[in-house]
Amino acid sequence: xxxxxxxSEFDVVILGTGLAESVVAAACSRVGQRVLHLDRNSYYxxxxxxxxxxxxxxxxxxxxxxxxxxxxxxxSSLLEEGEELIYLSYSDSTSISNLxxxxxxxxxxxxxEAQSPDPPNTTEEETAANGDEDAVKAASTDSTNEDPxxxxxxxxxxEGEGQQTADSEGVEPTADLPRPSAIQGQSEASRKxxxxxxLVKEGRQFNIDLVSKLMFSRGSLVDLLIKSNxxxxxxxxxxxxxxxxxxxxxxxxxxxxxDVFASRQLSVVEKRKLMRxxxxxxxxxxxxxxxxxxxxxxxxxxxxxxxNLEHFLLHSIAMVTEDTPxxxxxxxxxxxxxxxxxxxxxxxLFPVYGLGxxxxxxxxxxxxxxxVYCLRHSVRCLxxxxxxxxxxxxxxxGQRISCSHFVVDSSYVATEQKKVTTPTRFLSRAILITxxxxxxxxxxxxVSMVTVPxxxxxxxxxxxxxxxxxxxTCLPGTYLVHLTCQSVGSAFDDLSxxxxxxxxxPETDDQETRPSVLWCLYFNMADGLxxxxxxxxxxxxxxxxxxxxxxxxxxHAIRQAQLIFQKILPEEDFCPPAPxxxxxxxxxxxxxxxxxxxxxxxxxxxxGEETKENPQTEE
Amino acid sequence: xxxxxxxYLFKIVLIGNAGVGKTCLVRRFTQGLFPPGxxxxxxxxxxxxxxxxxxxxxxxxxxxxxxxxRFRSITQSYYRSANALILTYDITCEDxxxxxxxxxxEIEQYANNQVVTILVGNKIDLAEKREVLRQRAExxxxxxxxxxxxxSAKESxxxxxxxxxxxxxxxREAKQNKLDNNDTAPMPGEGKTISYLSCCSxx
Numbered sequence: 097x098x099x100x101x102x103x104s105e106f107d108v109v110i111l112g113t114g115l116a117e118s119v120v121a122a123a124c125s126r127v128g129q130r131v132l133h134l135d136r137n138s139y140y141x142x143x144x145x146x147x148x149x150x151x152x153x154x155x156x157x158x159x160x161x162x163x164x165x166x167x168x169x170x171x172s173s174l175l176e177e178g179e180e181l182i183y184l185s186y187s188d189s190t191s192i193s194n195l196x197x198x199x200x201x202x203x204x205x206x207x208x209e210a211q212s213p214d215p216p217n218t219t220e221e222e223t224a225a226n227g228d229e230d231a232v233k234a235a236s237t238d239s240t241n242e243d244p245x246x247x248x249x250x251x252x253x254x255e256g257e258g259q260q261t262a263d264s265e266g267v268e269p270t271a272d273l274p275r276p277s278a279i280q281g282q283s284e285a286s287r288k289x290x291x292x293x294x295l296v297k298e299g300r301q302f303n304i305d306l307v308s309k310l311m312f313s314r315g316s317l318v319d320l321l322i323k324s325n326x327x328x329x330x331x332x333x334x335x336x337x338x339x340x341x342x343x344x345x346x347x348x349x350x351x352x353x354x355d356v357f358a359s360r361q362l363s364v365v366e367k368r369k370l371m372r373x374x375x376x377x378x379x380x381x382x383x384x385x386x387x388x389x390x391x392x393x394x395x396x397x398x399x400x401x402x403x404n405l406e407h408f409l410l411h412s413i414a415m416v417t418e419d420t421p422x423x424x425x426x427x428x429x430x431x432x433x434x435x436x437x438x439x440x441x442x443x444x445l446f447p448v449y450g451l452g453x454x455x456x457x458x459x460x461x462x463x464x465x466x467x468v469y470c471l472r473h474s475v476r477c478l479x480x481x482x483x484x485x486x487x488x489x490x491x492x493x494g495q496r497i498s499c500s501h502f503v504v505d506s507s508y509v510a511t512e513q514k515k516v517t518t519p520t521r522f523l524s525r526a527i528l529i530t531x532x533x534x535x536x537x538x539x540x541x542x543v544s545m546v547t548v549p550x551x552x553x554x555x556x557x558x559x560x561x562x563x564x565x566x567x568x569t570c571l572p573g574t575y576l577v578h579l580t581c582q583s584v585g586s587a588f589d590d591l592s593x594x595x596x597x598x599x600x601x602p603e604t605d606d607q608e609t610r611p612s613v614l615w616c617l618y619f620n621m622a623d624g625l626x627x628x629x630x631x632x633x634x635x636x637x638x639x640x641x642x643x644x645x646x647x648x649x650x651x652h653a654i655r656q657a658q659l660i661f662q663k664i665l666p667e668e669d670f671c672p673p674a675p676x677x678x679x680x681x682x683x684x685x686x687x688x689x690x691x692x693x694x695x696x697x698x699x700x701x702x703x704g705e706e707t708k709e710n711p712q713t714e715e
Numbered sequence: 716x717x718x719x720x721x722x723y724l725f726k727i728v729l730i731g732n733a734g735v736g737k738t739c740l741v742r743r744f745t746q747g748l749f750p751p752g753x754x755x756x757x758x759x760x761x762x763x764x765x766x767x768x769x770x771x772x773x774x775x776x777x778x779x780x781x782x783x784x785r786f787r788s789i790t791q792s793y794y795r796s797a798n799a800l801i802l803t804y805d806i807t808c809e810d811x812x813x814x815x816x817x818x819x820x821e822i823e824q825y826a827n828n829q830v831v832t833i834l835v836g837n838k839i840d841l842a843e844k845r846e847v848l849r850q851r852a853e854x855x856x857x858x859x860x861x862x863x864x865x866x867s868a869k870e871s872x873x874x875x876x877x878x879x880x881x882x883x884x885x886x887r888e889a890k891q892n893k894l895d896n897n898d899t900a901p902m903p904g905e906g907k908t909i910s911y912l913s914c915c916s917x918x
Binding site: 470 | 788
């Protein structure tokens with residue numbers, strides 16, 4: 097299809113469709129700004145994207161082919177008097193690294209196994225090149241040639257890490273409960289391993305997130321979704337339980353009042369202590385203040401709660417480390433408790449079809465208010481005037497497009513123009529497709545947040561999210577497991593020890609009662625936390641959005657978007673509610689449905705009144 | 716939400732090249748208007764019309780592309796949880812017909828398996844400028860197991876029929892699904908929207 101030219105004049109040009117950029121786009125369009133929103137990829141949401149299985153294979157492949165820098169073209173003919181050029185970087189070669197893919201399931205269906213030359217269960221997926229490449233093709237039309245350098249490391253030692261052998265004998269019987277197969281509607285006998293061919297064939301049933309986050313139900317993202325009415329574009333599931341990994345077992349963390357009462361792993365005394373502690377946490381006391389600056393663990397110890405409760409409170413509720421100061425630990429605990437019970441038994445929501453939906457929802461809002469969208473389209477350079485302001489950009493087709501403000505994903509900006517903390521920090525990510533839940537439950541499909549404290553000294557805290565197929569992110573009969581931590585080493589070095597401890601892989605042959613890993617991917621992603629909106633070697637009306645950060649919630653991106661919006665339009669309201677389409681036809685109907693029932697069933701004091709909190713207050 | 720006054724709620728999504736008359740079809744059906752000119756519709760997200768079919772109230776939520784089709788940049792989330800798709804082309808524009816396979820690929824990738832798709836050839840009021848023969852479109856639709864209908868948003872030809880036929884088909888499928896107890900496709904409202912959640916405590 098011969099694409100028409102873009103209009104040549106906008107108020108705000110935005111490059112990159114990650115979360116922060118998309119929120120800025122929605123906010124600007126909403127108040128009448130003419131917005132052009134571009135992305136060099138053929139898909140939305142950049143490093144915040146979700147992919148089908150085949151789409152992910154294509155993404156992996158694209159990150160293997162390091163594209164050569166495009167021949168720098170001379171755009172000086174488009175320059176006007178007194179203007180200078182700033183070139184943007186052609187491709188993002190730095191934000192993703194250390195990709196490693198493993199396939200632990202058989203290549204073909206089991207019936208055809210005999211024909212397969214590879215022994216089952218040990219097939220290693222080299223480059224995923226046999227994936228369906230049609231899925232996401234357009235981005236590769238720009239890339240020049242393939243780099244033979246293959247980043248996938250061969251894993252030659254099938255032995256794995258020596259640690260897990262010692263651990264396996266300590267496994268308590270509770271962890272070895274019967275498999276959850278019956279719950280899946282499959283009998284134990286018929287439970288057949290899903291082959292790689294099936295994963296590819298049913299690939300579109302997966303929506304695999306590059307980042308793994310959850311939405312705090314009173315966090316700034318949820319508040320913004322509600323306030324702006326962007327929430328109408330997506331649906332959400334409750335995270336149904338919080339689990340933790342402890343002494344080689346996965347345990348459920350009781351957090352709501354009902355959970356605590358129902359908990360079988362807590363003694364009556366512990367229940368009483370936990371109740372008292374959580375209730376007392378809600379208010380700041382002098383006793384707490386006395387611990388300011390001292391570790392939260394010390395504060396917890398002095399409450400004489402016992403090991404069980406200390407572990408839950410530190411790792412799963414406050415989600416902090418042992419040396420986190422008390423005031424920070426308590427603030428996190430309060431935030432957790434405030435979020436609890438707004439929608440369900442845990443403080444978290446997860447979007448159906450994956451997190452990649454969220455930026456797209458904001459893009460839709462922007463489009464509804466006139467934003468112009470163009471994927472597979474980038475900006476080559478900025479035109480800067482004498483006052484160090486960006487007057488226009490030159491797009492990938494050589495068209496000059498004028499703008500008053502330019503917002504850009506930092507991965508488009510050359511390193512020498514950016515001021516970043518050195519060395520750049522990274523996140524380690526692992527994505528697993530497994531065949532069973534980490535903690536079988538008889539109440540059907542569960543969405544679990546799992547906190548994994550450091551498995552040994554020097555190892556990072558790992559956040560794990562296990563998604564079931566009702567979130568529309570994985571094939572029925574499989575689970576999608578996301579692991580995230582701050583990088584110490586490569587993603588494989590950081591996370592594979594956790595994987596081998598908690599799951600069954602070819603390296604853990606004796607652990608067949610655990611969920612089996614069918615397929616997994618490791619990679620590192622640059623941590624967006626270190627990139628500031630301003631203060632770079634760039635024109636004053638150019639604003640940088642970082643990529644995803646390592647926090648569990650979305651506050652960082654939302655705060656960035658709000659900051660940028662306030663720089664561009666200091667007088668305007670940030671994402672006021674969009675008119676409700678139902679109001680157009682049904683006059684007088686209220687904007688939000690009114691209904692009975694309080695919103696709070698956490699039982700920790702606060703009642704569920706709907707407060708219109710200002711999202712920027714989350715710190 | 717129990718006070719909502721309908722028996723069925725269906726999400727219908729329009730797709731097709733820019734300028735084929737998608738917005739006009741929606742406006743004609745929901746408001747009885749034919750908007751003159753090609754002004755982009757700012758701030759309109761989806762339109763709602765409740766119709767009665769055999770004594771049952773059916774609420775149709777009809778979504779438009781918000782212009783994102785212009786540069787082939789429709790968000791995947793637009794297709795999510797749609798019960799029906801109206802794939803529209805302009806009978807006076809060969810190019811809009813030739814793009815249909817591209818649209819079908821997108822549907823296959825992002826829409827749910829059980830989505831009902833109908834092919835619509837719009838602008839039959841401009842018969843003298845027709846570039847795509849009816850037979851050709853019918854053959855194409857049949858090969859893709861889609862329903863086919865030709866409409867004029869301007870003259871209001873077949874517009875009502877288009878949406879009512881779709882509604883009937885969706886009711887039939889919904890009843891069938893209930894019988895089969897086949898719940899692989901999420902119906903709207905199965906997940907929870909936040910605004911819905913913000914007032915109710917559900918588990």
